[in-house]
Amino acid sequence: MYLDVRRDWLAYVDEIPRALVAANAVATLDALEQSPRHHHQKAQLLFTVRGVVNCEVDGAVWIVPPQCAVWIPSGLPHSVFGSGEVECLSLFIDPPDSANLPKDCCTIAVSRFFRELLMRANALPDLYDVDGPDGRIVSVLFDELAVAPVEDLCLPIPGDPRLKKLTDLLIAAPADHASVAEWASRVALSERSLSRLLADEVGMSFGRWRRQLHIVLALRRLSAGQSVQAIAIDLGYESASSFVTMFRKMVGKPPGRYLLERNRLR
Structure with a gap:
């Protein structure tokens, strides 16, 4: 599938009453394809499996090489395009205030453990049980995201x-x-x-x-x-x-x- 940024789909994602909503697929992004500029109420964590993802916001382009992710805060207008043959997965996040997640757009390094959490979270159903094993996976993912090292892979525009x-x-x-x-x-x-x-x-x-x-x-x-x-x-x-x-x-x-x-x- 391609990275879906249709307005109706984004509205659907924002309405799901969960702290994390997964796209449930590893998306492909053509080298010359650029998503329309858009934003969503939930924050987004876009993880690069293969290739390089470029996330353009006002004043900067964030570079996301393999095994890195870009954190896109809630409400931030952005567009995304690929370099090379790109595969990526996307999680939409509305965490509790206690999660202490990044406040600004940034590229973060992803450890092996964090990668497995992302892949596991990407397979969650929309309405996962917040008090069951799936909910605990999400909590641990937030813990890892909060301490993930930030990489200086931004080109200010x-x-x-x-x-x-x-x-x-x-x-x-x-x-x-x-x-x-x-x-x-x-x-x-x-x-x-x-x-x-x-x-x-x-x-x-x-x-x-x-x-x-x-x-x-x-x-x-x-x-x-x-x-x-x-x-x-x-x-x-x-x-x-x-x-x-x-x-x-x-x-x-x-x-x-x-x-x-x-x-x-x-």
Whole structure:
């Protein structure tokens, strides 16, 4: 099945009187398919089984590689699209206040145990017995979600039209080695104004923001099966080793190991 975001189905999900509602299937999401922008009263936990899911909200795109999930708070408008051949499962959550779940949109790492809980919860009936074994599964899932580590896999998208144009230029030519001053001039800004606007809008320097973009592009290419060498060339690095060094500094481990560890959990 495809990720279903029809208004009638979302209204149905919101009306079910349970703290967790499962889609009851592992959905597929085409690489070029993007869901309409939508929101729901319940929060959503979208877990990537295979491929990379991209969740776009106002001001940011959250990247969700294999064995990670994105937490989408209640009422937050968003759209979702895939990179590569994507499989994912979706849980809609209206937890008690005591659950202490994330307040903001974020990407979280999913352990083996948490993954099994998600798969088990995805098979629950709509009106599961809250006082029986199914209800206890949901409670443990909330406990795991509350302590799951957050991963820095967000690309802030600035609202200023000049910075938005710069984002488009960088995505179109990620290997361009122009200086900060040259990039600034292409969008009719001084280097100082560019730095100030980026600090105000995304809280990052130009260099950090561009490296974060490269991580996003690299994860999408890795999920599609491209080699580290090819990705390094596409992104303008002098060698595969220099790209791997950047990736390790940003993510905490080299790209091959990062993706291998997640695929092993499948």
